[in-house]
Amino acid sequence: MTEETVVDKKKKTFFHHDSKLYRDEHRAALLMIVLPVIGFTVFTLLPLIYSIFASFTNWNGLGEMTFTGWRNFQLMIKDNYFWQTLGNTFYLMLGIPIGLILSFLLASALSRGLKGTTFFRVIYYIPVISSLAAIAIMWQWAYNGDYGLVNQVLALVGIKGPNWLQNVHTVKPAIIAMSVWKGLGYSMLLYLAAIQSVPKSFYEAADLDGANAFQKFKNITWPMCRPVTFFLIITNVIGGSQIFTEINIMTPTGGPEYSSATIVWYIWQKAFKNFQMGYASAMSMILGILIFIITALQFYVNRKSDYKLS
Amino acid sequence: MAKSKNTQQKVKRQSTGANILIYIILILGGIIMVGPLIWMISTSLKDKMGVFQLPPQWIPNPIRWDAYKRLFSLSEMYAGFKNTIIVSFTVTIIGSITSSVAAFSFAKLRLPFKNTIFLILLIALMVPYPAVMIPQFMIFSKIGWVDTLKPLIVPGLFGNITMIFFLKQYLQSVPDSVIESAKIDGAGYTKIFTSIIFPLIRPAVAAQFILWFMGAWNDYLAPLIYLNSPEKQTLQVVIANLSATYATQTDYPLIMAMSFVALLPVLIIFLIFQKQIIESIALSGTKG
CATH class of the missing domain: 1.10.3720.10 (MetI-like)
Structure with a gap:
């Protein structure tokens, strides 16, 4: 106790002695972070507050904002397009588990250290870095009913494919397939890194215990990949809830009977085509809250079932 | 001794088989990954009518830089x-x-x-x-x-x-x-x-x-x-x-x-x- 006070005193005098030095450091440190702080305040925080306010108004972006209370949200509940686009957005997220399973399997295959691993990593990663607009344009053509690549390949095995993007039943699966194709390389890469970081001794110990391949997978590989799975689910859900580019390019009118219109596409449509800025802001708030809840929930679930190798 | 060598060989043979299977899967996947992009390049080198040719040509003949x-x-x-x-x-x-x-x-x-x-x-x-x-x-x-x-x-x-x-x-x-x-x-x-x-x-x-x-x-x-x-x-x-x-x-x-x-x-x-x-x-x- 006494010793500590002595040290404290020493520290204090030291601090006191150098107080000008510390002030200088504080000033320098503040100067260095001031730009991001301003940027955050001006381009994220204030717009967010403004958005919350706007969502309670009737506003066309040009004229006065008239406060309408909860009216936008009441309208939303009755707006079939809102529910449909929200539903479509969730439907399109079915691609996430498919992508994760495929990428995990591919990563397991690549982790065996076969020749050409680097080559395959690069090949699988090319769609990830490719411009989404260009990719969407290409797939739009590939999904063409008569001359598209997809139906030509299907014809080889004797299947006559539909006109994918014009059909209510196939437009969403078509977009899901494209998203899986584009995102596979990214998840695979992260899984590969995770699998390769598992210490060899774990498997050796399991071998000694006579564990079979499935047991090793279930008790070692998969649990060790949990953080990556968690990370991928979160980033994919956040990204998936904001899907816009491919929708707007591949189905500029929101698809047949609005069957591929997503929530962000609908918000954009309402805000910048119909100039219902207040209503669009209200929907964007719902989207923001949904993303927040999903993120928080994921954190909670992950914390509870945190896996520890004992 | 002879037996363990035998099992070793067996394991090796098994893993060679598995490796070949894995290669086939990886190559198939790779084709699916770059195939559309190659098709995109190939289409860009055709003329307007060549696009509608059935069956499609992967290597356009003749190659057209027109586009x-x-x-x-x-x-x-x-x-x-x-x-x-x-x-x-x-x-x-x-x-x-x-x-x-x-x-x-x-x-x-x-x-x-x-x-x-x-x-x-x-x-x-x-x-x-x-x-x-x-x-x-x-x-x-x-x-x-x-x-x-x-x-x-x-x-x-x-x-x-x-x-x-x-x-x-x-x-x-x-x-x-x-x-x-x-x-x-x-x-x-x-x-x-x-x-x-x-x-x-x-x-x-x-x-x-x-x-x-x-x-x-x-x-x-x-x-x-x-x-x-x-x-x-x-x-x-x-x-x-x-x-x-x-x-x-x-x-x-x-x-x-x-x-x-x-x-x-x-x-x-x-x-x-x-x-x-x-x-x-x-x-x-x-x-x-």
Whole structure:
């Protein structure tokens, strides 16, 4: 106790002695972070507050904002397009588990250290870095009913494919397939890194215990990949809830009977085509809250079932 | 002895079989991955009618450069390239400097409430762009920046929270004593940053820079909102608009040539820096 006070005193005098030095450091440190702080305040925080306010108004972006209370949200509940686009957005997220399973399997295959691993990593990663607009344009053509690549390949095995993007039943699966194709390389890469970081001794110990391949997978590989799975689910859900580019390019009118219109596409449509800025802001708030809840929930679930190798 | 050798051989044979199967799967997957892109290039080298030939030709005969010739006579494409280059380079170069300096401060300097400020900044990562795009648009339209490149450039100059976060993590492995001893030697903060910190974090900065550059190059929603006149638009919006126009004329070679040209610069950057990019992504994912 006494010793500590002595040290404290020493520290204090030291601090006191150098107080000008510390002030200088504080000033320098503040100067260095001031730009991001301003940027955050001006381009994220204030717009967010403004958005919350706007969502309670009737506003066309040009004229006065008239406060309408909860009216936008009441309208939303009755707006079939809102529910449909929200539903479509969730439907399109079915691609996430498919992508994760495929990428995990591919990563397991690549982790065996076969020749050409680097080559395959690069090949699988090319769609990830490719411009989404260009990719969407290409797939739009590939999904063409008569001359598209997809139906030509299907014809080889004797299947006559539909006109994918014009059909209510196939437009969403078509977009899901494209998203899986584009995102596979990214998840695979992260899984590969995770699998390769598992210490060899774990498997050796399991071998000694006579564990079979499935047991090793279930008790070692998969649990060790949990953080990556968690990370991928979160980033994919956040990204998936904001899907816009491919929708707007591949189905500029929101698809047949609005069957591929997503929530962000609908918000954009309402805000910048119909100039219902207040209503669009209200929907964007719902989207923001949904993303927040999903993120928080994921954190909670992950914390509870945190896996520890004992 | 003989028995164990036998089982060894058996195991080996089994794994060779498994390896062949794995190769087949990987190659099939690889074909699915690059097939569409090759088909895109192949289509761009056909003439307008060649596209509708059945069965399709993978290697066009004869190869026609016609689509590319027409492509480079389109003034929109030049404007698109020019604008995208201006936006993506300005944003990423200046933004990376802002972010590295801020990451240095957050990781290594003393400042009251530093961690609280950092946590607040992290909120930005949870706010989706659509939630702020309407007010942002209103702000920029009030000051007359709509239909200029400024709304796409200016926010990025203030740094990128993801990059700050990643660089801060990276700097955590640098011992404080390095900086303390430099201070004792009388080095100023600018000097410490340029001569000690920056050389240390350069690989991480480079990786983040490339990722950000690719993101800026491929951005679509923000340019779509802010830019109206054709000569102001960025490349991604240009190709999307042109593709809608030329699809009605079924000019698919031109559309594919356009898309290919639009993704080519980033593809080249990726192929050159693939090792660094892939490693940094693997790192950011496992650390994030």
